[in-house]
Amino acid sequence: MFLSIVATVYSLSLLLFPVHGNTCSGDSNCEDIVTMPLLDGLRATLKADLDVKNMNDHLKTYISLEIKKGFENAMNDVMKQIVNKGIDEINTTIIAAIQENLAGIWKGVTYIRWGRKGCPAGADMIYTGQVGGNAYSHKGGGVNYLCLPNDPEIGQHQPYDNDQVYGGEYELGSSRKPSGWSESMHNKEVPCSVCYKQRHSAVLIIPGRKTCYKGWNSEYHGYLMSDHYGHYKKDYACVDINAEPLDNKNGDENGALFYPIRTNCGSLRCPPYTNEADVLCVVCTK
Structure with a gap:
């Protein structure tokens, strides 16, 4: 210029x-x-x-x-x-x-920790409660387990007959309990907690494993459980390896039942699986 x-x-x-x-x-x-x-x-x-x-x-x-x-x-x-x-x-x-x-x-994800009253380290607890669901003997209705909060807001009493929300119990007799679990939890009610993990965008429940794949973070691991195969169907739930009872009550009141399950080889290829073995599970986030 x-x-x-x-x-x-x-x-x-x-x-x-x-x-x-x-x-x-x-x-x-x-x-x-x-x-x-x-x-x-x-x-x-x-x-x-x-x-x-x-x-x-x-x-x-x-x-x-x-x-x-x-x-x-x-x-x-x-x-x-x-x-x-x-x-x-x-x-x-x-x-x-x-x-x-x-x-x-x-960003964050939520998941249910079955069998525990609290959440793993690093996760925020939204609420804690007890497991509920449809009774094992009912043919119709819901098939999934529910994590019912301990501070419910109660609806009005109704005269119709369609009871579907019962408490959940462990069914862990001496002949069927996962390795390391005490028979003293038999017929005890099942606790649960709803957990929130910040800065994660996906949650994945992997049956048949106790560790997550590379790039995923393990929230907790345990045993895959459901109702007995002779009962009407229930969903699968990954119950924490260190499961605990809701309280000390022991009434054998049934309701939504939790049985440990095992593998059966044939159409299920063995190896890699093993016949009549506990089915592990892990909850992963990313």
Whole structure:
């Protein structure tokens, strides 16, 4: 910018002062004689006594000021670009960080931990309660187990007959209990808890394993359980390896029952499976 200004000023100086000569004789304060065309197409010239040195000084000052002004304007433009770019980059970084943190806060998964009153380390407990479900002898109705909260909000009493919410009990006689479990839990009610894991987007229950696959985080592992095959169908549930009873009550009241289950080879390929073995399970998040 300022270079173009210098070139323009220099060109003007050449146009204004194309021919000049010195007419003084020994006088240091004399003026130069400048000859300029008077009119185009005429052979006449205009001669004037001008102080060229003084005009050159003014011209140099003018050029210097224009150069300075052009340099300052150019630097201001550059600094403005640098500052604007820096602000844009900072804003982009801040927005990305906020979005990432908000995504981490909002994103999460829930799962039920069957057989325990609390959640694993690193997970928030939404509520704790007891297992409920349809009675083992009912042919119709719901087949899934329910995790009923310990602080229910009760509906109105109704006279119709369609009872489907019963308590859940462990059925762990001496001849059927998973390895490491105590027979003292037989006929005890089953607790549960609903857990929330932040910064995760998927939950996966894997039957037949006690560890998660690479890239997945294990919430808990245990035994796959359901109702007895001679009863009406129930869903499968992954009951914690360290299952506990809801309380010390032992009434054999039945309801939604939990039996340990085992494998049966044939259509189930053995290996890799083994006949008549406990079925393990693991709850994984990612």
